[in-house]
Amino acid sequence: MNRRKLHLRFLATCCLAALQGCAMDPSALTEEEGLGSHEQAELGYNPGAGWNLVWQDEFDGTAVNGANWTVLTSNWDPVTNNCNFGTGELEFPRAQNVTVGGGKLVITAERTSDNPVDSRCTGYGPRSFYSGRLHTKGKVERQYGKLAASIKIPSGYGMWPAFWTLGANISSAGWPGSGEIDILEWHSNEPTWMKAATHWYNGGQADWGTGASGGYNLADSFHTYEVEWTSTSMVFRLDGNIVSNTYYHNETEFQQPHYIILNLALGGNWYGNPSPASIALPSGTRKTMEVEWVRWYQQGGGGSTGVSLTNPGFESGMTGWSTWSPNGTEAADFSETYNGGHSGAYHLSHWNNASPFEVWTYQPRSGLATGNYKVRAWVRKGGGFDIARLQAKTCGTCAPVFTDLGTYGNWTLVETPAIYVSGGYLELGFHTRASVGNSGNYIHMDDVELIRL
Incomplete structure (x- = not known):
């Protein structure tokens, strides 16, 4: 990184503006209303003693670095060979909704009446939103270490931003046999919570999850999200603080290289498959997920x-x-x-x-x-x-x-x-x-x- 990241933290109270043009789920407002925000912009980050930086993207250029990332261009995923990513999401990813500028990666979501559809996904119907999804498959794949990012997620019902990994053998092992590590997922009904989880195969889908409330709305301000991953355990952190329980494991899915995914989904099964009309993104407006940096550290500079x-x-x-x-x-x-x-x-x-x-x-x-x-x-x-x-x-x-x-x-x-x-x-x-x-x-x-x- 050539530029110095600035440190800024402030606490501000905020209230939600009424959104026009879509039918909101009333439950979406129960915890967001009246919450303070804990702003952390241009975050500094210290991984701790003994950790050496082995890969990073600081997004200092003017375009996505193709040596690191592949940007998806439809709701069909050629890596996993499925439509809507197996979760019933409502968005249609495209390249123009993934941009780099001002030292940040920006994933933009917007409602559309274009009715985009991929010919491989015609049975799922047209999508109601454009958004973005990118991954490092075949370009950046590592095993163990500390994987961290500084991210600002958008508020609103139906927003499903995520920072996560899949096993590099996904094409041959399938899901969940490849393993999945969810470092950050956010749900509007619990806006103060960072949700983290793992998924693997054990005669069927097996899951483990944790989370933590920072006591402030995570949306619309920058925070650091990380996992510290070894051959036997994972520790998740929000702004440097440990998130609830440690995940102890011996699954082979988590003893192999993984690749990184960043995406901004809308709706889907985590929200109970809501209708497009209920998503808090009126026509003519945009919401963004912004990423200042993504970094992978290893103890002693090891790793793959x-x-x-x-x-x-x-x-x-x-x-x-x-x-x-x-x-x-x-x-x-x-x-x-x-x-x-x-x-x-x-x-x-x-x-x-x-x-x-x-x-x-x-x-x-x-x-x-x-x-x-x-x-x-x-x-x-x-x-x-x-x-x-x-x-x-x-x-x-x-x-x-x-x-x-x-x-x-x-x-x-x-x-x-x-x-x-x-x-x-x-x-x-x-x-x-x-x-x-x-x-x-x-x-x-x-x-x-x-x-x-």
């Missing part, structure tokens, strides 16, 4: 660390990669430019037009530090295979850890389960087998990463 690979994007052909086949079909793997790469021009393909094949394309790595590792790669895949895996193993004859590859029409980030390396050696790559030749079957792979956890 990339290990250098040779030619991970296959831009130099097959340099650095080895091939094994049990039946002499090594030629089924090659670097090519057909349909382009995830990045760069080239990618790895496993394909044979007419003949069956089996190929293991791998890169051996030696001299690795003892610890847990994962392999990640971007994949497109179509057609049927007997075996299609991203995998890793600690010797040529050792059993691998692997992720079975699904069908991906677009480039999709996949990763293996963690593998423990104690002898310094690892083989990582792709194993595919097709018992029948078919020109419609293909696997394209690109941008391979080896991550030490």
